[in-house]
Every structure is written in C-alpha cells, then in structure tokens.
Amino acid sequence: MQRKLILLVLILALAFGTGIAGAQEKILELAMQQEPDAFGSMFSMVAATQVEAMVKPGLLYRDADWDMHPNIAVYRPSIDEGTWEVDEEEETMVVHWQLRDDVYWHDGEQVTTADYVLGYNVHMHPDYPAVSKTVAGYIEEIEVINDFEMKFHFNQLYPFADIVTGFDPLPTHVFQDYYDNDNIEGLIESDYWRTGFFGAGPYKIEEWVAGSHIELVANEDYHLGAPNIDVIVVRFVEDTETLRFMIEGGDVQASIGPTLPFDTSIALQRSVDPEEIHVEFYEATTWEHIDLNNRDFAPFDDDRVRRALMHATDRQEIMETVFEGVMGPAHTFQTEVHPLFSEEAADLITTYEYNPERAEALLAAAGFARDADGIMTHQETGDKMILDFRTTAGDATREMVQQIIAQQWAEVGIQVDINNMTAGALFDPPHFYRREWPHMIMFAWSSFPTSLPNTLWHKDNIPRPENNWEGQNVAGWYNEEASEIIDEMMNEMDPDRRRDLNTSLLQLWTYEIPSLPLFFRVDAAFWQTNVTGIQPTGSADPDTWNVHEWDIE
Amino acid sequence: MWVYIIRRIMQVIPVLILISIASFALLNAMPGDPIADLLMADPEMSEEDVANLRRIYGLDQPFHTRYLRWMGAILTQGDLGMSQQYKVPVTTLIARNIENTVYLIGSSFILSILVAIPIGIFSALRQYSLGDYFWTGFAFFGFSVPNHWLGLLLLFVFAFQLGWVPIGGFRSIRVEPGFWNEFFDRLRYLILPMITLGISSMAGWMRYMRSTMLEVIREDYIRTARAKGVAERIIIYKHALRNAVLPVITLVMLAIPVMFGGAVITEAVFVYPGMGRLFWHALINHDQLVAMSIIMIIAVMVVIFNLLADILYAWVDPRIRYD
Numbered sequence: 001m002q003r004k005l006i007l008l009v010l011i012l013a014l015a016f017g018t019g020i021a022g023a024q025e026k027i028l029e030l031a032m033q034q035e036p037d038a039f040g041s042m043f044s045m046v047a048a049t050q051v052e053a054m055v056k057p058g059l060l061y062r063d064a065d066w067d068m069h070p071n072i073a074v075y076r077p078s079i080d081e082g083t084w085e086v087d088e089e090e091e092t093m094v095v096h097w098q099l100r101d102d103v104y105w106h107d108g109e110q111v112t113t114a115d116y117v118l119g120y121n122v123h124m125h126p127d128y129p130a131v132s133k134t135v136a137g138y139i140e141e142i143e144v145i146n147d148f149e150m151k152f153h154f155n156q157l158y159p160f161a162d163i164v165t166g167f168d169p170l171p172t173h174v175f176q177d178y179y180d181n182d183n184i185e186g187l188i189e190s191d192y193w194r195t196g197f198f199g200a201g202p203y204k205i206e207e208w209v210a211g212s213h214i215e216l217v218a219n220e221d222y223h224l225g226a227p228n229i230d231v232i233v234v235r236f237v238e239d240t241e242t243l244r245f246m247i248e249g250g251d252v253q254a255s256i257g258p259t260l261p262f263d264t265s266i267a268l269q270r271s272v273d274p275e276e277i278h279v280e281f282y283e284a285t286t287w288e289h290i291d292l293n294n295r296d297f298a299p300f301d302d303d304r305v306r307r308a309l310m311h312a313t314d315r316q317e318i319m320e321t322v323f324e325g326v327m328g329p330a331h332t333f334q335t336e337v338h339p340l341f342s343e344e345a346a347d348l349i350t351t352y353e354y355n356p357e358r359a360e361a362l363l364a365a366a367g368f369a370r371d372a373d374g375i376m377t378h379q380e381t382g383d384k385m386i387l388d389f390r391t392t393a394g395d396a397t398r399e400m401v402q403q404i405i406a407q408q409w410a411e412v413g414i415q416v417d418i419n420n421m422t423a424g425a426l427f428d429p430p431h432f433y434r435r436e437w438p439h440m441i442m443f444a445w446s447s448f449p450t451s452l453p454n455t456l457w458h459k460d461n462i463p464r465p466e467n468n469w470e471g472q473n474v475a476g477w478y479n480e481e482a483s484e485i486i487d488e489m490m491n492e493m494d495p496d497r498r499r500d501l502n503t504s505l506l507q508l509w510t511y512e513i514p515s516l517p518l519f520f521r522v523d524a525a526f527w528q529t530n531v532t533g534i535q536p537t538g539s540a541d542p543d544t545w546n547v548h549e550w551d552i553e
Numbered sequence: 554m555w556v557y558i559i560r561r562i563m564q565v566i567p568v569l570i571l572i573s574i575a576s577f578a579l580l581n582a583m584p585g586d587p588i589a590d591l592l593m594a595d596p597e598m599s600e601e602d603v604a605n606l607r608r609i610y611g612l613d614q615p616f617h618t619r620y621l622r623w624m625g626a627i628l629t630q631g632d633l634g635m636s637q638q639y640k641v642p643v644t645t646l647i648a649r650n651i652e653n654t655v656y657l658i659g660s661s662f663i664l665s666i667l668v669a670i671p672i673g674i675f676s677a678l679r680q681y682s683l684g685d686y687f688w689t690g691f692a693f694f695g696f697s698v699p700n701h702w703l704g705l706l707l708l709f710v711f712a713f714q715l716g717w718v719p720i721g722g723f724r725s726i727r728v729e730p731g732f733w734n735e736f737f738d739r740l741r742y743l744i745l746p747m748i749t750l751g752i753s754s755m756a757g758w759m760r761y762m763r764s765t766m767l768e769v770i771r772e773d774y775i776r777t778a779r780a781k782g783v784a785e786r787i788i789i790y791k792h793a794l795r796n797a798v799l800p801v802i803t804l805v806m807l808a809i810p811v812m813f814g815g816a817v818i819t820e821a822v823f824v825y826p827g828m829g830r831l832f833w834h835a836l837i838n839h840d841q842l843v844a845m846s847i848i849m850i851i852a853v854m855v856v857i858f859n860l861l862a863d864i865l866y867a868w869v870d871p872r873i874r875y876d
Contacts, residue, residue: 038639038640042640044591044594127609129606131591131595132599133599133605134598134602209723209826210650211650211827212722212723212724238830239824241705242708249713251720251721422584424583427593428589429585446595470603472592
C-alpha cells in the first residue's frame with residue numbers, strides 16, 4: 001500500500017512538475033483575444049496586423065504619435081524633395097521608392113524591387129482574392145530602375161501615395177514560378193500565408209499552433225537592430241474571463257488589442273497592483289454613432305429634429321457612466337488626433353451641449369408637440385416620436401448606452417423601442433444597406449489615419465437601387481456642397497489645403513448632423529511593469545511597430 | 554451481421570443527404586456573409602472589390618448551384634471545399650483540429666464512465682444511504698451547472714488561486730523532450746476541460762446506472778441467485794450488472810456526438826484548440842463550407858454511434874439477434 005502511495009506521489013510530482021525549458025531566454029507571453037486567419041492582403045484582421053508587423057514590416061511604419069518613419073524604404077517620398085512628382089493637369093503621379101540594401105528575407109534572400117513587382121502583379125491578378133485592390137489599382141505600372149530603386153506610376157491623383165502602396169511584396173524565389181505558370185490557386189493555397197509565413201522583420205515564426213499560439217523567435221539580423229526579447233509567444237484567448245485570469249495571474253506578461261473590453265479592463269485595473277501590472281487606456285479610431293433613417297421617417301430629414309436629438313443626449317453622462325470619464329464624447333466622425341483634423345476645426349465646428357429645453361424648442365419649431373400620452377407628435381403629419389432603436393445584441397457597452405439614451409430622450413417626449421439583433425442580422429446587407437431598419441441603428445465604423453471621407457459621406461455612396469445598394473453612406477446624407485468638397489479633397493496633394501477642406505466639411509457636417517456622434521471607442525492594453533517599450537498606437541496601425549525595442553527587465 | 558450493418562448504412566444515406574440539404578439551406582439563410590463582415594472592418598473597400606470577392610468565392614451563384622458543386626466535389630473527389638476564412642482546404646483545417654478534440658472527448662468519456670458506472674452501482678446497492686444522497690446531490694449539480702460557468706469556476710480555484718494547473722492552452726510552449734514529459738504536460742492542461750466536459754454526462758449516466766441497477770436487483774432471478782447462495786460479488790457483477798448496463802450502452806454511445814457540442818464552450822473557456830472552436834468560428838465568420846463539413850461529421854457520428862450501440866447491445870445481450 002505504502003509503495004503504491006509513493007508511486008502515486010511520484011507520478012503526480014512528475015505530472016505537475018514538468019515546466020518550460022530554456023529559462024535563460026527572455027520570453028514574453030503576449031495575449032490577444034483574436035487569432036489571425038492567416039497573413040497577407042487576402043485577410044483583414046487586427047490580430048493579423050499585430051503579428052504581421054513583427055514578421056513582415058512595410059516600407060514605412062507609423063509610431064505611437066502617428067508619425068511615419070522609413071523601415072525597408074530609405075526615405076518617405078516627398079513632393080518637396082522631388083521623390084513624388086505630381087502632374088495636376090494630367091492627373092497622374094510618379095512616386096520614387098528606394099529600398100535599403102541590407103534587408104533580407106528570413107530565409108536569407110535579399111529583398112529587392114523584383115519582390116515588389118511580383119507582389120503588385122499577384123495582387124492585381126483577377127483571381128487573387130485581395131480584400132481591397134482600390135489603391136493598388138491606382139498604380140498603372142512599376143518601373144524598376146535597379147534592385148533597390150523603383151518608380152510607381154499612378155493613373156490618378158491619390159493623396160496618400162507616399163504612405164500607402166495597397167499591396168505587399170512577395171518573395172520572388174518562392175512565388176515567381178507560380179505567377180509565371182498562372183498557378184494562382186496554388187499560390188493562394190500555399191503554406192506561406194500561414195505556418196510558412198516569413199518576411200524581413202524583427203521576428204521569425206517558429207511555430208503556429210492553430211487555436212493556441214504563435215511562437216516567434218528573434219531575427220538577430222534585423223536591419224533596424226536585433227530585438228531585445230528572444231522569444232515572443234502570442235497566445236490567443238477568446239474568453240474574456242479566462243484572459244482576465246491570465247493577465248491577473250501572470251500567465252501572460254502583456255496583452256494588446258484586440259484584448260479585454262473596457263468594462264473588464266477597468267475592473268482589472270482596480271484589482272491589480274499598479275506596481276506590477278500597468279493598464280493603458282487610449283482612444284481608438286472606431287467611431288460609435290447612431291444613424292437615422294431619413295428616407296422612411298420624414299422628420300429625420302429636418303435638421304432641427306436631428307439637432308434636437310443631439311441636445312436631448314447627455315453624452316458626457318454616457319461617458320461618465322459607461323467609460324468612467326476616461327475619454328470625452330465625439331463631436332464629429334473624425335477623431336481629433338486624425339491628421340486631417342486641425343485646431344481650427346475644433347473651434348469652428350458646431351457642438352451640441354446637453355440641453356433638454358433647447359431640444360424641446362427645436363422639436364416645437366419642427367412642428368412637434370406633446371400629445372395626451374406625453375409623446376412628441378407632429379401636428380400636421382401625425383408622425384409620433386416612437387423610435388425603433390437597434391444595435392448588436394450582447395454588446396454590453398452598446399446596450400448600456402442605448403438604455404441611457406432611452407431614459408434621456410423620454411424626458412423630452414421621445415419614446416425609444418429597443419429592438420436589438422445579432423451582429424449578423426443587423427449588418428446583413430439587405431437589412432443594413434437597404435435600410436430595413438425603420439428609425440435608428442447604433443454601430444461603429446473603423447477608420448485609419450489615411451481615411452478620406454468619400455466612402456462615408458459622398459452623395460454617390462448612398463446605398464440605393466441604382467447603385468445596387470452599394471456604398472457606405474448609410475446615414476443617407478445628401479449634400480451637394482459636401483460632396484464637392486470631398487471630390488476636391490480626393491485630388492488635393494497639399495496636406496494643409498486638404499486640412500482646410502476637411503474643416504469646411506466638418507463645419508457642414510456638424511451643422512447638419514446627419515448621424516449622431518457618440519464617442520470613439522476606448523481600447524486598453526496591459527503589461528507587467530518589468531516589460532518596457534510597448535506603445536499602443538490607437539490608430540489601427542499595429543502596436544508592435546517597435547517590437548524590437550521591447551524588453552523585459 | 555455484415556448484411557445487417559450494410560443494410561443499416563444503406564438506410565442512412567438518404568437521411569444524410571436530407572441533413573446536408575437542410576443544413577446547407579439553414580446556413581445559407583443565416584443573415585450576413587463573409588464579404589459584408591470584411592466591409593464593416595474596412596469601409597474603404599470599393600464596389601469592385603466586393604463584386605470581385607463574391608465572384609471568386611462563388612457567393613454570386615444561386616443556392617442550388619453552390620450545394621450541387623459542394624456535394625459533387627465530395628462525391629467525386631472527396632473534397633470538402635475551401636475555407637473562405639482561412640483559404641485552406643477544409644480537410645486540412647479539420648485534420649489540424651480533430652486530434653485535440655479526440656483527446657478531450659475521449660478522456661472525458663473515459664472519465665465519465667469510470668466514475669459514473671461504479672458510483673451508479675454503489676448508489677443502487679446503498680440506496681438512501683448518506684453516500685447515495687451525496688452522489689444524488691452531485692448528479693443534480695452536474696446536470697444543472699452550465700459548462701461555461703463550471704469551467705470558469707474550476708479555472709478560478711485550481712488554476713488562478715491554487716496554481717495547480719495552467720490557466721489555459723493545451724500544452725506548454727517548451728517541454729523537455731520525452732514521451733512521459735509530453736504526456737504529463739498535456740495532462741496538466743487537459744484535466745480541467747476534461748472534468749468540465751465530462752461532468753454532465755457523468756451525472757446522467759450515474760443516475761441512469763443507479764435506476765437500472767435498482768430495477769434489476771429486484772428481479773426474481775437475482776432473488777433466486779441469492780436464495781441459491783451465490784456469492785454477492787458474482788450476483789452483482791455477473792448477473793445484475795450485465796443486465797443493468799444494457800440501456801446505459803445506448804445512452805453512452807449517443808452521448809459522444811452530444812459531447813462534441815459541449816466541446817464548443819469548453820474549448821473556448823480553456824483556450825483549447827479543437828473542432829468545437831473551429832465550428833464556432835466558422836459559424837460567426839460565415840465560413841459555410843467549414844461549418845457544413847463539421848455538421849456532416851457530427852451527423853455521421855450520430856449514425857455510426859447509433860449503429861455501434863445496436864451492435865454492442867446485441868453483443869452484450871445474447872437474446873438480441875441481427876435480423
């Protein structure tokens with residue numbers, strides 16, 4: 001009996017005593033709530049860009065202050081320095097790129113302009129399922145000067161041609177044959193995009209265990225300097241509570257977006273020792289707002305009604321209640337840190353303070369008065385302010401905001417009927433783009449520092465039968481002057497002039513207020529205080545832009 | 554017996570075809586599609602981008618064309634199609650995930666049987682004893698506790714507070730090489746999901762075993778055996794158990810596909826990479842062919858385990874013949 005007991009103890013000791021080998025290495029375990037599907041331009045995921053930036057950096061990178069710096073490129077093209085030629089009459093451009101001559105793919109081959117030409121050709125192949133071919137489609141030809149210099153010939157003006165290429169380079173020594181033999185299917189199915197993915201970045205993929213983690217090892221030959229951390233293990237933890245346990249329990253030393261939602265993050269911040277775990281909150285570019293169906297509910301076509309809704313909404317209280325005042329409310333569709341947003345714009349735009357009396361006065365001016373049931377009713381048409389309000393069911397933050405708005409609007413005689421749906425049903429194209437929602441939907445648009453307002457606010461992008469219900473101007477804002485400003489912005493190469501145009505657009509937009517801006521989502525990141533160098537960007541650009549400088553003290 | 558098996562297989566073919574049509578139609582009727590999801594993430598995609606992707610993925614084709622193409626590829630080439638989300642063949646994706654799920658479901662299954670059968674017998678033999686009350690309480694807890702909640706509770710107590718096992722994952726990143734090192738390392742990660750997944754079936758089988766055993770030990774032939782002076786151990790394990798276990802066999806066999814459903818939640822809580830998570834992702838990301846393939850695997854599993862239950866039933870009970 002005693003021998004059996006000793007044997008059992010030995011087995012248990014063995015079972016629970018096995019640990020991680022290689023303790024001398026600096027290993028960082030980093031958690032994200034999402035796993036990349038794969039890498040490259042066929043895929044579009046925040047999680048993928050975070051890892052991809054560690055493995056395959058671009059020509060330039062954006063830092064935490066949203067400034068651009070060269071990575072594989074020697075310089076950022078500039079009109080002033082003659083590396084970006086613009087022919088405004090012909091509406092064409094030539095952008096000169098020069099590559100560093102000390103950049104090598106992880107398998108040892110040198111990165112050259114041929115890799116960019118191949119990347120462009122594959123990207124534009126009709127059977128290659130790139131998420132977007134828009135920007136690369138502006139490029140008519142890539143002229144190769146030598147192994148390290150090339151010129152992109154644009155067939156139209158594009159204001160961010162010095163930053164965005166719209167495609168990624170591909171290693172010619174791996175893929176040239178596929179392209180030459182028109183084997184695009186084989187190229188798409190290649191392991192390169194997944195377990196075999198490599199680039200010229202600070203980390204190499206050592207192992208990708210689907211559903212669990214990616215192990216990255218340092219590339220000692222990285223052209224911007226060898227990384228400080230030897231191994232980074234990116235773990236994918238979808239369940240919010242499990243991820244919280246992992247951060248709090250020290251099973252992971254850091255977590256970057258996509259990570260815990262705001263409410264869990266703030267709870268975690270309260271429960272951890274700030275000397276041990278740092279919690280960073282930052283404003284993201286994801287814009288939460290309410291779109292109004294002005295096509296099917298005539299009162300929404302009256303800007304006095306839309307302004308009344310803004311005055312009836314205490315957005316500051318929403319921010320205090322839901323986000324504990326970490327950030328302020330949004331006044332426009334554009335975050336104030338966006339490169340297009342100027343200080344002048346902040347002074348000139350119309351802002352809407354919480355003022356229920358003013359809301360009632362505006363509704364009265366628009367022909368509404370309280371009926372016997374206390375609901376605002378249009379005195380001529382009989383339209384009642386009983387509004388169907390939809391958002392994504394199960395999104396705790398949105399549902400809480402919705403409840404607060406319903407309470408606030410009840411004070412001015414507006415009844416809100418909440419009718420939430422799953423994300424799939426809400427954004428199902430027939431429902432979403434054909435505006436089968438009768439009155440209001442709350443959702444978010446993502447944006448980037450290079451986002452221009454044409455997709456969301458140009459009159460031509462209102463989804464309607466003539467354009468097969470395509471276009472993202474779901475708010476249905478039809479404004480000739482605004483569309484002209486947007487057209488001008490699309491072709492304006494001077495950043496200062498573009499910013500001025502943007503200010504004019506924002507003035508118009510905030511006055512007419514076609515959507516009700518609520519806030520920019522607050523994101524969080526976590527790291528143990530002995531981990532240094534992590535600087536989230538908040539710009540939808542990867543937070544791993546400087547991963548080679550991260551360290552563990 | 555072989556004639557019986559072949560006849561049963563022939564009978565299920567039309568059932569499987571009907572299931573495939575119904576599932577394909579249901580998935581097709583689900584709101585949203587993968588291109589709409591991409592568009593929400595990147596509002597700057599152009600109309601041409603959207604149209605191009607719909608063409609490449611065949612989403613511009615009508616329902617029946619897509620179904621026939623999918624079914625045709627399965628029947629002629631054994632090809633389950635390509636995952637829209639991961640851009641790899643569905644078979645590759647499933648092969649990558651099935652091993653872990655087999656470990657999880659297999660170990661939960663064994664654990665459940667090893668615990669449920671003896672305790673069911675014990676409870677029946679000691680009816681209304683303190684032990685019987687305890688295990689009855691345990692069974693009701695097992696029945697009623699949601700997998701997600703139990704998983705988090707176990708994580709909190711045994712991984713977060715006590716630190717006995719890791720919080721999530723399925724193996725350590727670096728393990729000293731060697732079979733036993735790797736085996737015990739995997740076991741540390743498997744133990745909590747295995748208990749979480751197994752507890753409800755354990756509870757069910759325990760109660761079922763108890764009730765069938767109670768029925769059997771009151772039968773005349775047991776009383777006769779006792780009167781003849783047959784040893785109690787032989788009465789219980791040779792005469793009673795063999796009869797009492799018959800209905801449990803069907804229950805146990807049919808529980809395996811059900812466990813697969815439970816694995817979806819368990820795998821998510823414990824960050825355990827397997828088929829359950831793959832199925833969940835396929836559903837939320839509108840990866841239709843992956844979801845369809847997994848549904849069909851479950852359907853085939855139900856059929857196989859039904860058949861196995863029948864065969865086992867006949868094997869255990871000599872009164873049953875394959876007719």
